[in-house]
Amino acid sequence: MDLREISRLLYQIKLAEQNVASSFERETGFSLTRYEMLQVVKERGVCSQRVIKEEMKIDNAAITRHLKILEEKGYVVRERNAENHREMFVRVTEKAEQDLGHCERDEQTNHLVLQALSAEEIQHLSGLLQKLNSHT
Amino acid sequence: MDLREISRLLYQIKLAEQNVASSFERETGFSLTRYEMLQVVKERGVCSQRVIKEEMKIDNAAITRHLKILEEKGYVVRERNAENHREMFVRVTEKAEQDLGHCERDEQTNHLVLQALSAEEIQHLSGLLQKLNSHT
DNA sequence: TTGTATCGTTTGACAAGTCAACGATTGATA
């Protein structure tokens, strides 16, 4: 396994990422990152940006900017934590719940991944990625 | 397999891409994309940007910009095709060959992927990605 | 020969990520 073969593999991962992310956005109307972010916030009810950062492994700056956009679109509300004014508390709005539920219902079977891979293959892929990601 | 599970999987792919790309760059000194680009050009001897585009599935604009940087660093030379002045012919320099060979020798076993996955697992991952990528 | 379509590349405007520097709070300590 020389460097050239490794780079081919890594480049395949890059292409896969680009393909799936853009098809996800095309099909749902949400960017993958913002969809995840809304789900993370929704599942916690209320949470600080630090929690989002730890959960999503994404840079603080990116979070601030995504939340600003989500706020403008009326998907989240932010307010300072009264007990600790450094923290911003985020929660999703009714509108977000509705729109998320909406695309949940719309896009059941037509996703790129489901077309390309069987359930077992997806399971397998997920396991490999988890192993890869856990090695920092 | 609902939308939430799909987005989790896709987000794993995104994280994997970010991890492997940045560790590749840290370890070799080349960005993954530019390394691939140099290899593609090197393997063909001389080629037009259109060929790079088809091989790498990357936008034209990105190619132009990467090549500009590689040219500034002395890794590639570009000249118009004398038979068709629309095309730019690209080839790698001596310096590129040397530096590529250099990091080839340096970085044999310490790559993230090799630490995380066995040879069979890598094989398997590659197959799954290929299947995924071939579905557009 | 003169449009006109097409090709290959370049450029500009945007999206989404990084890092580093900053600012406001809070907590710890001398």
Place this chain on the structure above:
DNA sequence: TATCAATCGTTGACTTGTCAAACGATACAA
């Protein structure tokens, strides 16, 4: 208690990708 350090978030500069518009060849038709 005054100061100093750590925490949380924001902002600015940069990278690397996209798409769309523009550009200079070239090819082909009338």
